[in-house]
Amino acid sequence: xxxxxxxxxxxxxxxxxxxxxxxxxxxxxxxxxxxxxxxxxxxxxxxxxxxxxxxxxxxxxxxxxxxxxxxxxxxxxxxxxxxxxxxxxxxxxxxxxxxxxxxxxxxxxxxxxxxxxxxxxxxxxxxxxxxxxxxxxxxxxxxxxxxxxxxxxxxxxxxxxxxxxxxxxxxxxxxxxxxxxxxxxxxxxxxxxxxxxxxxxxxxxxxxx
Amino acid sequence: xxxxxxxxxxxxxxxxxxxxxxxxxxxxxxxxxxxxxxxxxxxxxxxxxxxxxxxxxxxxxxxxxxxxxxxxxxxxxxxxxxxxxxxxxxxxxxxxxxxxxxxxxxxxxxxxxxxxxxxxxxxxxxxxxxxxxxxxxxxxxxxxxxxxxxxxxxxxxxxxxxxxxxxxxxxxxxxxxxxxxxxxxxxxxxxxxxxxxxxxxxxxxxxxx
Amino acid sequence: xxxxxxxxxxxxxxxxxxxxxxxxxxxxxxxxxxxxxxxxxxxxxxxxxxxxxxxxxxxxxxxxxxxxxxxxxxxxxxxxxxxxxxxxxxxxxxxxxxxxxxxxxxxxxxxxxxxxxxxxxxxxxxxxxxxxxxxxxxxxxxxxxxxxxxxxxxxxxxxxxxxxxxxxxxxxxxxxxxxxxxxxxxxxxxxxxxxxxxxxxxxxxxxxx
Amino acid sequence: xxxxxxxxxxxxxxxxxxxxxxxxxxxxxxxxxxxxxxxxxxxxxxxxxxxxxxxxxxxxxxxxxxxxxxxxxxxxxxxxxxxxxxxxxxxxxxxxxxxxxxxxxxxxxxxxxxxxxxxxxxxxxxxxxxxxxxxxxxxxxxxxxxxxxxxxxxxxxxxxxxxxxxxxxxxxxxxxxxxxxxxxxxxxxxxxxxxxxxxxxxxxxxxxx
DNA sequence: TATGAATGAGCATTCATTCAT
DNA sequence: CATGAATGAATGCTCATTCAT
Numbered sequence: 052x053x054x055x056x057x058x059x060x061x062x063x064x065x066x067x068x069x070x071x072x073x074x075x076x077x078x079x080x081x082x083x084x085x086x087x088x089x090x091x092x093x094x095x096x097x098x099x100x101x102x103x104x105x106x107x108x109x110x111x112x113x114x115x116x117x118x119x120x121x122x123x124x125x126x127x128x129x130x131x132x133x134x135x136x137x138x139x140x141x142x143x144x145x146x147x148x149x150x151x152x153x154x155x156x157x158x159x160x161x162x163x164x165x166x167x168x169x170x171x172x173x174x175x176x177x178x179x180x181x182x183x184x185x186x187x188x189x190x191x192x193x194x195x196x197x198x199x200x201x202x203x204x205x206x207x208x209x210x211x212x213x214x215x216x217x218x219x220x221x222x223x224x225x226x227x228x229x230x231x232x233x234x235x236x237x238x239x240x241x242x243x244x245x246x247x248x249x250x251x252x253x254x255x256x257x258x259x260x
Numbered sequence: 261x262x263x264x265x266x267x268x269x270x271x272x273x274x275x276x277x278x279x280x281x282x283x284x285x286x287x288x289x290x291x292x293x294x295x296x297x298x299x300x301x302x303x304x305x306x307x308x309x310x311x312x313x314x315x316x317x318x319x320x321x322x323x324x325x326x327x328x329x330x331x332x333x334x335x336x337x338x339x340x341x342x343x344x345x346x347x348x349x350x351x352x353x354x355x356x357x358x359x360x361x362x363x364x365x366x367x368x369x370x371x372x373x374x375x376x377x378x379x380x381x382x383x384x385x386x387x388x389x390x391x392x393x394x395x396x397x398x399x400x401x402x403x404x405x406x407x408x409x410x411x412x413x414x415x416x417x418x419x420x421x422x423x424x425x426x427x428x429x430x431x432x433x434x435x436x437x438x439x440x441x442x443x444x445x446x447x448x449x450x451x452x453x454x455x456x457x458x459x460x461x462x463x464x465x466x467x468x469x
Numbered sequence: 470x471x472x473x474x475x476x477x478x479x480x481x482x483x484x485x486x487x488x489x490x491x492x493x494x495x496x497x498x499x500x501x502x503x504x505x506x507x508x509x510x511x512x513x514x515x516x517x518x519x520x521x522x523x524x525x526x527x528x529x530x531x532x533x534x535x536x537x538x539x540x541x542x543x544x545x546x547x548x549x550x551x552x553x554x555x556x557x558x559x560x561x562x563x564x565x566x567x568x569x570x571x572x573x574x575x576x577x578x579x580x581x582x583x584x585x586x587x588x589x590x591x592x593x594x595x596x597x598x599x600x601x602x603x604x605x606x607x608x609x610x611x612x613x614x615x616x617x618x619x620x621x622x623x624x625x626x627x628x629x630x631x632x633x634x635x636x637x638x639x640x641x642x643x644x645x646x647x648x649x650x651x652x653x654x655x656x657x658x659x660x661x662x663x664x665x666x667x668x669x670x671x672x673x674x675x676x677x678x
Numbered sequence: 679x680x681x682x683x684x685x686x687x688x689x690x691x692x693x694x695x696x697x698x699x700x701x702x703x704x705x706x707x708x709x710x711x712x713x714x715x716x717x718x719x720x721x722x723x724x725x726x727x728x729x730x731x732x733x734x735x736x737x738x739x740x741x742x743x744x745x746x747x748x749x750x751x752x753x754x755x756x757x758x759x760x761x762x763x764x765x766x767x768x769x770x771x772x773x774x775x776x777x778x779x780x781x782x783x784x785x786x787x788x789x790x791x792x793x794x795x796x797x798x799x800x801x802x803x804x805x806x807x808x809x810x811x812x813x814x815x816x817x818x819x820x821x822x823x824x825x826x827x828x829x830x831x832x833x834x835x836x837x838x839x840x841x842x843x844x845x846x847x848x849x850x851x852x853x854x855x856x857x858x859x860x861x862x863x864x865x866x867x868x869x870x871x872x873x874x875x876x877x878x879x880x881x882x883x884x885x886x887x
Numbered sequence: 888t889a890t891g892a893a894t895g896a897g898c899a900t901t902c903a904t905t906c907a908t
Numbered sequence: 909c910a911t912g913a914a915t916g917a918a919t920g921c922t923c924a925t926t927c928a929t
Contacts, residue, residue: 256466642856644852
């Protein structure tokens with residue numbers, strides 16, 4: 052392993068360290084109330100150091116979303132590529148994947164939404180925006196391919212697969228959002244899994260022939 | 261009409277005037293970028309005056325959400341109270357009601373979410389929190405009663421009505437959120453109505469026997 | 470006097486108050502080391518208030534230069550408009566005017582130079598830039614008219630008056646700059662009057678026929 | 679040549695390398711906007727290395743001025759020491775020398791002034807201050823000796839030579855400053871040579887008998 | 888009631904400087 | 909000697925909120 056390579060890895064570690072701290076602070080205080088100093092001290096670094104790894108606060112936040120999307124994308128790719136699964140089984144794996152994504156970072160949607168607001172978009176570097184957009188589309192594509200498979204096999208109703216994927220995403224968004232609200236209102240009781248399962252179940256009834 | 265009463269009414273009018281201005285400014289700039297001075301000048305008032313009618317910026321924002329919920333509640337109550345409607349027709353009316361709510365204030369969910377975030381909650385007066393919670397529950401109850409009716413009449417599958425209502429709300433949240441993102445990403449094309457109709461349709465397939 | 474008018478006057482007073490404080494602080498600390506908080510506390514105001522009257526630090530500094538130029542312009546206009554003066558007498562009055570300008574604000578040139586640097590220019594409002602440019606040209610024009618008079622009367626050598634005015638300004642700049650340096654190096658001894666008079670004297674020998 | 683000596687020479691080379699880079703960066707960005715990192719990367723060194731050769735940013739800047747003064751001093755010494763020149767020819771050589779100094783580093787005066795401002799002075803080491811003061815005085819002395827020669831030969835008017843030298847320096851400062859402003863205002867048109875020659879010409883008329 | 892000038896705490900960001908390697 | 913990652917103090921500017929009129 053060359054010196055160059057080791058440095059790259061070290062740099063990656065620092066980014067991780069900061070992102071983990073940022074996630075914690077954003078979760079606790081929300082994006083606007085969280086200060087860069089909060090994040091820095093959570094990461095046991097100085098404020099200046101944050102700017103060595105992220106252009107600004109918005110880009111730090113966006114990078115969190117990117118990481119989620121990467122994770123989602125990997126999970127989805129895996130689901131749609133696995134051979135020998137019946138469409139119904141695929142749906143189940145899909146459900147689990149989405150639930151894991153939520154578990155991975157429950158604030159996913161708030162971040163995703165912030166990300167796409169015009170307030171934020173101007174502060175991001177074009178590459179980051181491109182990465183995010185591509186991943187989002189790729190994820191929707193992967194979902195769509197699952198539905199397509201079911202339609203082809205005559206198990207699902209003949210609806211446009213990409214539309215179905217969008218619906219699913221909408222549903223997912225709503226569930227997370229709603230689940231989060233509940234969690235905050237009820238202070239701690241996590242009924243997210245329940246809500247995730249039930250509407251998914253109901254949606255599937257609508258998809259199956 | 262006594263003087264007292266007239267004053268009360270006058271006060272209500274001012275509140276309306278401010279809320280309308282706030283809605284416009286929030287829509288245009290987003291909650292965080294909108295300043296109290298923006299709102300004041302949109303309302304053709306001075307900044308100080310805003311604080312005669314709202315305790316602080318958060319409470320002003322929360323009052324907007326409250327108004328939405330009141331509107332939603334009225335529409336829902338109306339749907340579930342109307343006699344002589346078949347469950348299927350009720351679902352249609354419900355769908356229209358929800359779409360109208362969205363049209364009334366497309367930022368509804370962002371506001372609703374802001375409202376329930378820990379960032380905001382500490383700044384609100386207990387009465388306001390209570391009002392909002394009650395209205396939310398009441399709205400969910402009204403939706404539930406629609407599903408209950410269908411279940412009783414044997415038209416809908418036998419699922420717990422309140423659960424169904426929650427599902428619907430989740431779905432609605434997701435659609436709005438997703439629709440908004442799309443609107444921002446696609447810059448102007450309003451595909452919200454489409455997205456609202458399709459998942460509703462699919463959900464209904466899952467509800468019907 | 471209407472309320473409007475009184476308010477305008479009050480506003481003008483505040484601007485003056487801030488500019489006087491700024492001048493003191495800039496003189497003492499230099500533009501870059503002077504903080505807005507320094508200026509605010511010198512003016513016995515809060516930092517935020519400064520921004521009610523000046524867009525930013527650069528514009529505050531530029532406004533100081535503008536004031537100098539206004540003063541210079543008035544003095545020069547007066548010199549060239551007064552009737553019945555011989556060219557030589559005019560030169561004397563001119564010399565006095567320039568010395569007074571320096572006395573009015575010894576940092577004039579440093580400010581003027583800052584003003585014209587590209588570092589600063591971007592931060593200024595177009596109107597301010599226009600005002601300053603016009604005043605500078607007008608001042609040079611007024612100086613030129615004095616020389617023109619002398620040339621017409623056959624007392625001064627036939628040199629392009631505007632060139633002479635530029636020369637004079639260069640000389641003035643140099644003297645102030647040099648005088649200032651000396652003041653700082655010699656810590657307190659003010660030999661500016663001397664240096665201003667002597668080169669003026671020598672320059673005039675070159676102008677007279 | 680001993681090892682010690684070679685090291686010294688090597689050290690001098692590095693200092694030169696850094697100063698050249700600094701000059702380029704200061705010219706391009708101005709002193710305040712230029713960062714030590716800019717200079718380091720222009721010099722193809724790391725930021726830390728700069729501090730091995732210069733105590734701090736101010737001292738680096740001051741060293742640039744020092745170098746100019748050294749150059750000026752050499753040129754002036756040469757002018758006044760050359761035998762068999764008539765006073766008028768000496769003036770011409772002087773003019774050329776000053777123009778060359780300006781060409782060598784057009785920012786000379788801004789640097790010189792920065793140097794002498796109270797903003798900077800506190801950060802400099804006493805030795806550096808002493809060097810600069812001595813060089814300045816020596817330069818003025820060299821100029822004065824040129825005038826003295828002319829006065830002695832009865833070609834120039836009988837004015838105190840040191841005063842004349844100061845005048846000349848003032849004029850030079852003013853011209854450079856003014857020329858620079860013009861360059862910035864007129865964006866590119868370089869009229870410095872013209873302005874330098876004309877006032878010099880006019881000043882000389884005042885010096886000649 | 889209404890005003891709007893004034894406040895001042897708060898924050899993102901920068902950058903000269905240091906120091907472990 | 910050289911590095912360059914890390915530092916952390918410093919600062920321009922914003923804006924929710926107050927209060928004298």
